[in-house]
Amino acid sequence: MDELDVEPPLTLIPGVDSNRKQMCFAWGPGEMLVYETLFPKECAEKRPGCPNIFIVRKDQDVYSQTLRKLFNESHGIFVGLQRSEEELAGKSRKAQLVRVSKNYRSVIRACMEEMHQLAISTRDPELQCQHSTQVSILSAMELIWNLCEILFVEVAPAGHLLLHLLDWVRLHVCEVDSMVREVLSSENPSKHKDFWNAVDSFVLQGRMDDARHLLSKEASANPTSMGMCKILDDLMKKMPILSIGNTQTLTEMELKWQHWHEECQRYLQDGTFASNFHMESICKILLGDENAILEKKELMTTWYHFLVTRLVYSHPTVKPVELRFYAQSSLDLFLGGESSPEPLDSILMAAFEFEIHQVIKECSIALSNWWFVAHLTDLLDHCKLLQSHNLYFGSNMREFLLLEYASGLFSHHSLWQLGVDYFDHCPEYGKVYLELHIERIPLNTEQKALKVLRICEQRQMHEQVRSICKIMAMKAVRNNRLGSALSWSIRAKDAAFATLISDRFLKDYCERGSFSDLDLIDNLGPSMLLSDRLTFLGKYREFHRLYGEKWFSEAAKLLLMLMTARIAPCSFWMTLLTDALPLLEQKEVIFSAEQTYELMRCLEDLTAGKTDNQKLQVDDVETTKVEILRLALARNLARAIVKEGTLEGS
């Protein structure tokens, strides 16, 4: 972008005295952190510094309650546009795009209405000023959008172009209605001071029927001028207008118009209206006399009204490409060298010149929020009007603006959900931006985390899914909510974390001798297979259950399987073997000889694994345990061999 030729605005940070201490700042995604450093400026006294860190936000609009509705509604329209049928071609596609454009505009208008209501009803003067400014900004936005719709989306041809422009002016310069109401409600309308102003306004806006209606009041009040009124009325009635449904061709229209123009000329030259200054000036306006029209500057209030009036009465079949010349000259004539064009004027001028990129650029500079340019550019892109020239940092203009807008949304604590859809429709960089932004959303509650997770899962962002699930699972573990932690690891299919949780459970069991959270462990179901340790935990608990229900042989088989299939971690083997003790000591022989051999082997593996050093250090309890086990195993083996060797009684 070009250099700014205005002074950057100064923002004072309360509490930080930049005369005494140096300030420091850091950039954030949509804002800036500012704080006071310890470094004093020269010749400064020692005084306690400001302990606060300040957040400076440039975009205040995002926090406005009323504008939030704008963002939400336009989000719905945006998503609808992206999803709409691309196959529709030609007229139906154009009609669809015009509908979308009108939707956007009605949303802006609704927002404007509400802001206006707020401005009237509030008593705080500062707030009122703020709201009024906002209303005028919104009104300007709608004005520009409407013009862009006429010129770029609707692409009205010559003839219809002027009709649309007339509608545009009538919509936006509407002081005339209140004036007329006042005039009509007075006792003697034609004697009202604003009567002729009202008539002139109607004529300037091409509202012939309304003008004639008012004129009839003058005719009835003032019989002397009735003749003139009738002629003027007649002229107004006969003015050829190209209506939308009309099937005349442009040449026909031009011919008729030429005839009519000449008729008006004749009446003027004959001096028909010489006695009434007002009616004469109206006739001059009808003839398209620039000076006469310019005289009514205060009634028109804007140069684009002047432009349209000029065109209505001098070149009604103006072609779109010719607009620029008339626009430039209208602006110059209207301002008359007294004032310079405002930003709004240059934006409109750029539109008349069909310089779309210029329009977007100027709007970006003038407005504080990316909302307007992002949506307008997206719409124009759908109209296939923007060439896909790449900006020097890789993406095209539409994508750049959408990315900026969506990033702004992500800096808002609540509107981030809207931003996701915008990133989705940025083909080149959208995914990367989304990945970076979504990791930084604070996850205060589980429900918010679930929503963020769903967004990531739908877009196959596996890294983010894993990372979010890990964060939530860790939080749960710290709060001793092992079931929650497990459900997060299942969602992420995170085997490592499941192992961690199982170890926690097993640790609790070793310390307390019983399981906590039985409802979880008993009902693991297929999720048991997520990690080996988890499977072990489930099966171990099953062993306890079988033992408790006295299914001893099943329990024994399970126990053995746990050790031989190497599901159990080595640290736990001692515990398992100790668990086997009561089974070995039962009156009935539960372990078969084979099984006993297996158990013995396990015991030997366990003790053999320890080095000599460890053997010396092992305490009495350990050695006693091993001794008891060996004894029990031997006894069981003996009984098992005897039992298996015995023939069953016949």
Next chain:
Amino acid sequence: MEDFSAKFVSQKISKTRWRPVPAAALQPPELFATGSWDNEENKISVWSVGDFGSLGPNGEYQGEPQLLCDIRHHGDVMDMQFFDQERIVAASSTGSVTIFRHHQNNQTLSINQRWERAHYHVDPDTPFYGGASCTGVICNNPEIVTVGEDGRINLFRADHREAVRTIENADSSTLHAVTFLRTTEILTVNSIGQLKIWDFRQQRNEPSQIFSLTGDRIPLHCVDRHPNQQHIVATGGQDGMLSIWDVRQGSMPVSLLNAHEAEMWEVHFHPSNPDHLFTCSEDGSLWHWDTSTDVSEKPSFFHQGGRSTTLLSHTANQSVISAWLSNNPTKDRMEITNLVPNQTLSVNSLDVLGPCLVCGTDAEAIYVNRHLFA
């Protein structure tokens, strides 16, 4: 059915509830409350949908909901219920439970009672209580039951400062929702896919029954009981599956219906027409499940286009046993209609009462339909 129109309200709506109408009254509800979430300042608001006095051009009232009053709420509104005609109970993400009173005469809301530390996490090393989100609340005047992320179940009574009963560590995972099964029994669902029945008459802190799904332990998010046949319970899961359970028998659901594409946030049986069920989901849709028998008479082109309808095959005989319990839902006629016109963001909450439906979305919009069965 006529179209919904949205009212944009500048706050993401997490819960919407109709104010209950007195039993004898025949009129539809006029007032509803909403709770917001994810705002720096969350609010509970009360809205009115006006009276029958003014009619639109078609003879149907088309007005927008009007905000009557609102009050600041600390933390996200996780769940909300009308305690009676004037009081609203709200569960907060900070772990507190608050009763608000709606004063009809001057249209204001005020705090009536609050239990600050209804739900909290305990750190065994330090005596530090971190707040745990309270995720569900249900009332049956004068009792209030709350459940939360800390796995705790609380039984409160209005105007009692302390909880009447607390079941510590009732669940090792997060309890997502709670509802009354009978006056002394409640149902809870949790994030490892279990449905549990708790009986307050028993002193031990164990559920009297546990039900779970057969497959993966998909978390369950919402639960509702059939208004007339108290053994029929519906739950919605994280994968959008609707499960119907019969709590008298078995430990597995009777039917599993593949519904939404994302988490199902709320499921409601219609309180007076229990053949109708409503579910809303993270995928942005709100479905109306209709198993009423008289539908089979209507021709299939009765439903206008613009909504997606799925018609399943029908049978001539409809047995007296509720259609919800039939093992094969495709055998019976069930009609499913999506009520939200253009889906974008999640529909977080819905409520039905009489002919009226209200729902709130993450797109900061409220939809009201006052002619559900037109």
